[in-house]
Amino acid sequence: MALTDEAIDKIKAMIVAGELAPGSRLPKEEILAGQLGLSRNSLREAVRALTAMHILITRQGDGTYVSSLEPHLLLESLSFAADVSQGHTALQLLQVRRLLEPQATGLAASLLKQEDLRELRDILDRSRTVATVEEFVAHDIAFHLRIVEAVGNPVLSMLLRVLSTRTQRVRIVRGSQTGHALNAAHQDHEQILSALQSRDALLAVSAATVHITAVEQWLATSLTDDPVLAVDA
Structure with a gap:
């Protein structure tokens, strides 16, 4: 040693x-x-x-x-690992995110206040007016983080932030045919917000699962079809 x-x-x-x-x-x-x-x-x-x-x-x-x-403070040091994750490592992070975030979204359905729902609506409206992928990803992160924060567990919030960092999301959106990826993300976000507004926890879990799984499946397919390209995703 x-x-x-x-x-x-x-x-x-x-x-x-x-x-x-x-x-x-x-x-x-x-x-x-x-x-x-x-x-x-x-x-x-x-x-x-x-x-x-x-x-x-x-x-x-x-x-x-x-x-x-505090655990959420110690987890911050892991964000660099997620930022530089590529290929199979990035896929593994997405898989863990899929296991955690939908359940957190379901829990948030009964905890979000009306002002929280209005804030989420505002975030989605602003996400449709952006000019760059980077701007969209910033709103995307804000949307998901705001939902998870309603659960009131800073460890969970930091862990999910680490599992899907801004840098990682920008690479994935750019790699997955940007226009199509953005349209799909907008639709998924609307489904998630609709479930939350209805206070339907099961529907919120389902909508969040579909949203994250779509990204996970795209990356998995990219790894199979073109391993070299997927390294840059």
Whole structure:
């Protein structure tokens, strides 16, 4: 095991054991390095890595602290993996999204308030006036995230945001014959909103499943027909 990896594991072990609680300040570098039997260089590398993971936070001129360790915060570091996902990896992320998001949409059917439904209507109306794929995807993400947020589970919201990032969606829409993909997405969104307005949880689950499955099937077909093209999807 590399020295930096060993240092990371030792700091994580202290956090898991409760020796370093969320929000607590790490001991001074020389003290912590001595406690863990590490060189100061290895400790610094570990702190940098754990900061990138949002496990630690550095406050300029004040020191290094354990973060809040909220799951949704820790999941943010996974978004890059989704951004660069290609081919079969992108397909696997879509499959997981299909397992989670329709159920969240069904739960939201009874939780969305009238003002939430009006906001969703406004998002869809604006999505039809956009000039670029990037603008459409921004509205698409806002639509789905607003629905999931109604469930009131920030971990679920962040996980679904990670599973289908803006970068990934832009690539997929562009690859799947943009005009056709946008028209299909508009129709799917209308079906989802109609189900939510009717407070029909089962219909909302079904509409969301159809919507996500269509994208998943397109990507799966692309991988079969043209593996090289699908890498860029």
